[in-house]
Amino acid sequence: MQEIKKYVEENKQRFLDELFELLRFPSVSADPKYKTDVFKAADFVAEKLKEAGADQVEVCQTAGYPIVYGEKIIDASLPTILVYGHYDVQPADPLELWHTPPFEPTIREGKIYARGSADDKGQFYMHVKAFELMVKTNTLACNVKFMIEGEEEVGSANLSTFVNVNAERLTADVVLISDTSMISMEDPSIETGLRGLSYLEVEVTGPNRDLHSGIYGGAVANPITVLCQMIASLHDGNNHITIPEFYSKVAELTEEEKTALNSAPFDLEEYKADLDIAEEWGEKGYSTLERTGTRPTLEVNGIWGGYIGEGAKTVLPSKANAKISLRLVPNQSSAEIAEIFQKHMESIAPASVKVKVINHHGGEPVVTPTDSVAYRAAEKAIEESFGKKPIPTRGGGSIPIVALFEDVLGIKSVLMGFGLDSDALHSPNEKYDIFNYYKGIETLPLFHKYFAELSK
Amino acid sequence: MQEIKKYVEENKQRFLDELFELLRFPSVSADPKYKTDVFKAADFVAEKLKEAGADQVEVCQTAGYPIVYGEKIIDASLPTILVYGHYDVQPADPLELWHTPPFEPTIREGKIYARGSADDKGQFYMHVKAFELMVKTNTLACNVKFMIEGEEEVGSANLSTFVNVNAERLTADVVLISDTSMISMEDPSIETGLRGLSYLEVEVTGPNRDLHSGIYGGAVANPITVLCQMIASLHDGNNHITIPEFYSKVAELTEEEKTALNSAPFDLEEYKADLDIAEEWGEKGYSTLERTGTRPTLEVNGIWGGYIGEGAKTVLPSKANAKISLRLVPNQSSAEIAEIFQKHMESIAPASVKVKVINHHGGEPVVTPTDSVAYRAAEKAIEESFGKKPIPTRGGGSIPIVALFEDVLGIKSVLMGFGLDSDALHSPNEKYDIFNYYKGIETLPLFHKYFAELSK
Numbered sequence: 001m002q003e004i005k006k007y008v009e010e011n012k013q014r015f016l017d018e019l020f021e022l023l024r025f026p027s028v029s030a031d032p033k034y035k036t037d038v039f040k041a042a043d044f045v046a047e048k049l050k051e052a053g054a055d056q057v058e059v060c061q062t063a064g065y066p067i068v069y070g071e072k073i074i075d076a077s078l079p080t081i082l083v084y085g086h087y088d089v090q091p092a093d094p095l096e097l098w099h100t101p102p103f104e105p106t107i108r109e110g111k112i113y114a115r116g117s118a119d120d121k122g123q124f125y126m127h128v129k130a131f132e133l134m135v136k137t138n139t140l141a142c143n144v145k146f147m148i149e150g151e152e153e154v155g156s157a158n159l160s161t162f163v164n165v166n167a168e169r170l171t172a173d174v175v176l177i178s179d180t181s182m183i184s185m186e187d188p189s190i191e192t193g194l195r196g197l198s199y200l201e202v203e204v205t206g207p208n209r210d211l212h213s214g215i216y217g218g219a220v221a222n223p224i225t226v227l228c229q230m231i232a233s234l235h236d237g238n239n240h241i242t243i244p245e246f247y248s249k250v251a252e253l254t255e256e257e258k259t260a261l262n263s264a265p266f267d268l269e270e271y272k273a274d275l276d277i278a279e280e281w282g283e284k285g286y287s288t289l290e291r292t293g294t295r296p297t298l299e300v301n302g303i304w305g306g307y308i309g310e311g312a313k314t315v316l317p318s319k320a321n322a323k324i325s326l327r328l329v330p331n332q333s334s335a336e337i338a339e340i341f342q343k344h345m346e347s348i349a350p351a352s353v354k355v356k357v358i359n360h361h362g363g364e365p366v367v368t369p370t371d372s373v374a375y376r377a378a379e380k381a382i383e384e385s386f387g388k389k390p391i392p393t394r395g396g397g398s399i400p401i402v403a404l405f406e407d408v409l410g411i412k413s414v415l416m417g418f419g420l421d422s423d424a425l426h427s428p429n430e431k432y433d434i435f436n437y438y439k440g441i442e443t444l445p446l447f448h449k450y451f452a453e454l455s456k
Numbered sequence: 457m458q459e460i461k462k463y464v465e466e467n468k469q470r471f472l473d474e475l476f477e478l479l480r481f482p483s484v485s486a487d488p489k490y491k492t493d494v495f496k497a498a499d500f501v502a503e504k505l506k507e508a509g510a511d512q513v514e515v516c517q518t519a520g521y522p523i524v525y526g527e528k529i530i531d532a533s534l535p536t537i538l539v540y541g542h543y544d545v546q547p548a549d550p551l552e553l554w555h556t557p558p559f560e561p562t563i564r565e566g567k568i569y570a571r572g573s574a575d576d577k578g579q580f581y582m583h584v585k586a587f588e589l590m591v592k593t594n595t596l597a598c599n600v601k602f603m604i605e606g607e608e609e610v611g612s613a614n615l616s617t618f619v620n621v622n623a624e625r626l627t628a629d630v631v632l633i634s635d636t637s638m639i640s641m642e643d644p645s646i647e648t649g650l651r652g653l654s655y656l657e658v659e660v661t662g663p664n665r666d667l668h669s670g671i672y673g674g675a676v677a678n679p680i681t682v683l684c685q686m687i688a689s690l691h692d693g694n695n696h697i698t699i700p701e702f703y704s705k706v707a708e709l710t711e712e713e714k715t716a717l718n719s720a721p722f723d724l725e726e727y728k729a730d731l732d733i734a735e736e737w738g739e740k741g742y743s744t745l746e747r748t749g750t751r752p753t754l755e756v757n758g759i760w761g762g763y764i765g766e767g768a769k770t771v772l773p774s775k776a777n778a779k780i781s782l783r784l785v786p787n788q789s790s791a792e793i794a795e796i797f798q799k800h801m802e803s804i805a806p807a808s809v810k811v812k813v814i815n816h817h818g819g820e821p822v823v824t825p826t827d828s829v830a831y832r833a834a835e836k837a838i839e840e841s842f843g844k845k846p847i848p849t850r851g852g853g854s855i856p857i858v859a860l861f862e863d864v865l866g867i868k869s870v871l872m873g874f875g876l877d878s879d880a881l882h883s884p885n886e887k888y889d890i891f892n893y894y895k896g897i898e899t900l901p902l903f904h905k906y907f908a909e910l911s912k
Contacts, residue, residue: 091765215748216731219736225688228687232688275663291674292670303684303759304764308759312816313758314653323762325673325768327673396673396674
């Protein structure tokens with residue numbers, strides 16, 4: 001531990017400068033206009049992996065954005081850790097809400113403000129630096145493989161092909177991922193579950209052209225009104241989702257799981273104050289931690305239709321659209337849910353409009369074991385580094401790769417995230433604490449160490 | 457009539473060229489970026505009024521866009537006609553749906569395609585040319601006053617001040633307006649009623665920042681979902697508006713009025729085919745003509761919230777907005793309806809969000825008499841020009857000036873519109889038939905003639 005702290009101390013500034021370089025690439029995978037920046041970010045990651053001491057470094061082209069691979073095989077008899085992360089980021093808009101430019105990392109009160117600082121550049125780069133540390137101090141305890149992709153924020157469309165084709169090359173004993181958060185630095189935690197995702201888009205078409213709302217209003221179905229009625233009907237009075245069969249496969253928690261989950265420190269008043277809301281919301285009969293961690297949800301991520309410019313326009317529009325995503329829990333299937341959602345929306349649309357539902361992408365829900373060698377290694381590493389045993393939690397986010405790895409390679413994942421829920425992921429002013437960044441770099445080598453020991 | 461036809465024939469091309477010049481000004485009053493173009497349009501109108509022979513021509517400045525005034529007093533003992541129109545136009549977006557540029561008038565199949573071609577540049581300019589015709593052929597039968605404003609599409613905010621201050625100067629026996637439509641050239645009609653308007657904007661705020669829909673989804677109220685639920689609740693299963701007191705002052709039609717209204721030629725199948733809709737929509741118990749002409753309505757003119765860009769963003773947004781307008785009928789009051797709408801929206805908002813309602817602008821509903829000298833003059837003029845007696849109809853649109861004139865000056869209006877409902881007002885590819893343009897120029901002098909005769 002002393003040797004680790006010493007190396008980090010000596011390289012503190014450089015570790016930060018390199019991360020800033022990485023954060024300056026506007027590698028937004030959702031928006032075609034950033035295409036070249038996404039590719040540049042991939043090359044940067046490859047270069048840094050080489051410098052850190054990785055072999056076989058390759059920027060693997062795919063049908064979309066490249067996957068950066070690198071490895072260090074020190075001894076075939078030692079266990080192998082496959083590190084997964086992503087160098088692409090969410091769109092930065094609404095830009096006007098950022099206090100400093102999203103792609104010009106800025107430090108305020110010990111926090112790095114930049115799109116991707118926590119999700120996931122700041123977190124996967126900890127692994128690159130921890131790897132450098134182990135190589136330079138000659139303390140590598142396991143073989144290491146890196147797979148850093150560029151399409152996580154748009155559904156990892158080309159990852160499964162890559163994993164299937166490279167199954168051999170990707171052989172490992174565990175997948176190590178830092179793309180989640182902890183309760184706090186005082187209450188370290190490890191996420192043991194992730195929700196799946198079905199992301200769809202709904203288009204409602206009324207008349208074949210925009211109409212004058214005075215001449216036609218009241219006699220022709222308004223697609224915005226109809227879309228609102230359809231969306232409103234998707235939750236009942238208890239905020240229970242009304243889509244038939246939606247809950248049919250949902251795995252309910254055991255009493256033990258419920259108790260464990262709700263024993264995690266959580267202050268509802270603080271939570272509401274942080275978001276400036278007078279009242280929380282959600283499915284009746286479940287706590288906030290259960291709602292976000294263990295229950296499927298339906299969220300409208302975007303809606304638009306008609307005149308949205310300055311001032312007033314009295315138009316009865318031809319179309320209205322919404323982007324809707326469903327978070328899934330074990331044992332729901334993304335494809336199946338997308339299909340029943342599609343069927344349902346078509347079935348509730350009145351004859352006065354036409355409805356089109358597009359399936360953007362999806363990911364499967366997962367629960368990771370808490371009794372595995374890998375989990376125990378993570379537990380020991382965090383306990384030594386934080387001086388406190390981590391609490392197992394259930395995260396609401398989705399990392400499709402976790403399920404993909406289990407299916408294709410039969411490898412379980414460990415989610416050693418060092419972020420915080422307050423990091424404003426996907427929001428303006430995303431941040432990552434410098435403290436957490438260094439803490440992660442210090443903690444990860446301990447995981448390698450204990451994973452090797454406990455694997456014996 | 458022969459003399460009229462002769463003059464129009466001789467000046468056909470110039471009449472069209474001048475209108476095209478006027479249509480080339482992107483005088484969009486709703487969008488500040490067209491400010492100078494709106495002012496230029498006003499100057500152009502003033503110049504053309506002078507050329508046509510008007511005296512006292514003045515571009516009257518207001519707190520907003522100017523009102524162009526001009527007059528020709530030939531004999532104080534003759535009746536005076538006050539012509540009203542507006543040189544401002546609706547925004548042209550969505551631009552991508554226009555087949556030819558909105559501000560580059562283009563003729564296709566005898567129709568002039570351009571924003572403002574029918575609403576209202578093409579229509580008020582008929583009066584300028586009919587006036588020129590009467591002056592040049594020395595056939596003026598009445599005194600004429602022109603008042604052409606530049607803020608009709610944004611609620612005529614500064615008109616009432618102007619009218620109050622200039623009551624003296626605006627004295628007249630009738631207000632003549634061409635800003636409405638006919639059933640068809642085969643079935644000429646005169647609108648005898650206009651709906652009022654209350655235009656509002658609703659903003660729903662949930663959390664104080666955009667959130668990650670995975671981490672917070674299911675536990676925090678989504679402002680889009682809430683706004684949709686609020687909008688959905690505004691109509692019941694019979695498409696009746698649910699706002700308390702909304703219908704309390706609505707004047708129901710007499711059986712005679714109903715019969716007269718529904719006797720107007722109307723083909724529902726044609727109507728549906730033209731709009732490409734499988735089914736009409738509306739308040740149960742009323743015909744399409746009653747719904748648009750005589751019933752109050754509530755339309756969502758625009759909605760936006762969350763991520764509306766390319767691809768997917770899993771965000772739970774902080775805000776959602778909607779522009780909503782209500783069309784009013786006698787004896788509803790715009791201010792009163794705006795207030796009960798505001799109160800209602802605030803009352804149905806759940807505690808998990810904050811709601812703000814802004815009142816953009818409004819106008820009062822009116823019904824014009826069908827037994828007045830002015831109406832009979834219009835009836836005779838159209839009968840002579842079209843060879844068919846016009847049918848009285850109720851229009852769904854709103855022209856606040858009509859009510860304003862009655863209140864402030866005690867003058868009734870006559871709505872001699874020459875447009876068609878299919879002119880795509882407020883929509884992409886707005887058009888005005890060249891035939892209607894010339895027909896209007898030929899018919900208006902006849903109104904002057906008969907108004908003078910019947911006033912004796």
